[in-house]
Amino acid sequence: MKILKGIGVSPGIAIGPAYVLWAGRVKITKHFVEDVDKEILRLQKAIKQTEKELQNIKKNIPDQMSQALSIIDAHLLMIKDPSLKKKTEKVIKEKKVNSEWALMYILSHYKKLFASLKDPYLRDRIYDLEQLIDKTIMALQGDNNQSHPSDPTIIVAHDLSPADTARLKPETTKAFVTEVGSRTSHTAIVARSLGLPAVVAVNNILKEVSPGDILAVDGLKGEVFINPSIEILEEFKRREIRYQEHRVLLSKKAKKAAITKDGRKIAIRANLELVDEIPLVKDYGAEGIGLYRTEYLYVTRKELPTEEDLFHAYRQVVEGVRPYPVTIRTLDIGGDKFASHFDWPEEINPALGLRAIRLCLKNPYLFKVQLRAILRASAFGKIRIMFPLISGVNELKAAKKLLEEVKEDMRQEGLLFDEKIQIGVMIEVPSAAIVADMLAQEVNFFSIGTNDLIQYALAIDRGNEQVAYLYEPLHPSILRIIQYLVKVAQVAQIDVGMCGEMAGELLYIPLLVGLGLKELSMNPQIIPEVKEIICHLSYKECQALAQQAIVLTDAEKIYELLQQWAQERCLIFPWKN
């Protein structure tokens, strides 16, 4: 038995066999074979079949294409390589394992060998071998489907790409364990959306786990047990029951509205990335979507999504959360994500470069396709459009002008949409916060995007470990910006909410309510707890707290104040348990 620690990013308990995903390719499990000679015959047959396939491909290549021919010839030579065959057979004989696993074992042997080569050209030849081994494994599995991919398993991988997760069947997947990743990595988001336990950033997991090993995974504590003892298995079964009870309790709390003791209603909405997350969003009691990130459809495929693709996704979301509203943020993406579509030079400082609304205004066609899809979906439920990274009035006007053009086109075509669709700006650039009174004349709402706002206001790159300690959501400047935005919004009689990570921090909730925010959008999992806290607050007391906090000179003092305040009122926070 072995215990590995990682970051638990999606709560839940899972016990099951490991399914190791090698470099996002074919899934391989390890199992033992009794008849070694028969297994070797099976391997030889598969190798022959791969060879035949290559011969067929070769036949169809015209003689003039000498480059392609020589590649196929090299592949043929590799698949017939006596050394490869001998070594693989030896693994089958000595370890009594299936051919698939033996091939992967040999591949990793060659990978190590090739990785040490200095010549990058030679180093890359390993990809040729990888392809061949994939082909052979496919031949093996077509011949005799021994790996039971229909049995539920725990997926173990270095990292999961959107393409990997798209191929996985939720009904045969029990949990994810990856070697790299963070709370916000793709694996974490997908796991939470599917309600599957996940542990990421588990060092050496690929080295320690063999396909088929039994794993016990705790997605809350971030623990992974490899081949656990009976005692541990029983402990995990108890944990699973406790976790289910916890969920039932939370879902009861989730249905309540978030109203303070003195009657102030706070709208609690969810941040959403995937359409699949909608059932979860509803379970956790979100009153609509405060931030629908629309990048996913653009980054998961090679082609740009069509208007139809986007419309179907948006319509599903809108219909899924009706009667609550959905705030759709238009494309917030950097130029680097489109490298395959446009020939743009690499940017030295992409965070301050051509991205989000800037990129959309430079590519009106790209932008208009999305706006059309959003408007069409607005015929099916309440949508609000939000523009990201607006830095001043001109940009906002330019975006609005394009929106009006799309609306006019659609009227001409007789397409239905919500004529009164609300538009808003995401306040995340400090200049936008400073001219908020001017922006307020142009929009129906503000949403404070704290992740970028803090980064830009404090000039801190969160990803840079040297300065990450200076990333302080409670910095007095941030509180002043929030206070100012609330005031401006009141004067202009428009809505103001918050949709960054800050909105989902339990300790900050009394302060944010006290500063006057009436709409908070957060990761769905935290919603029941946030609602619970708000129901125990008095708006008057929160206002007093905000007044106290806003005059303090640094984040640390503000943090202490919040903690003390929460303790005095016995607000139940999970960290106290």
Place this chain on the structure above:
Amino acid sequence: MIRKKVVISNELGLHARPAAKIARLAQSYKAKIFLRKGLKEAEAESILDVLSLACSKGTVLEIIAEGEEALEAVEAIAKLITKEIHQL
């Protein structure tokens, strides 16, 4: 056992195509043929093993063969490496 040292003379070293030629030629002999570079040894009939020797221009390679046709095999592979593969 027959041994012969040769120097890799082509610009790109023993890349995929020359390695393929060597492997194919080695497979046509009954002798057991090895290539040795320093302490590393590879079966000449395995393109993967030959590639993983990573022979760049100027590498000294020892061709070793034993068994039937050993002499012919060493001569043929030496000729291939010194005379022919630099044209690839």
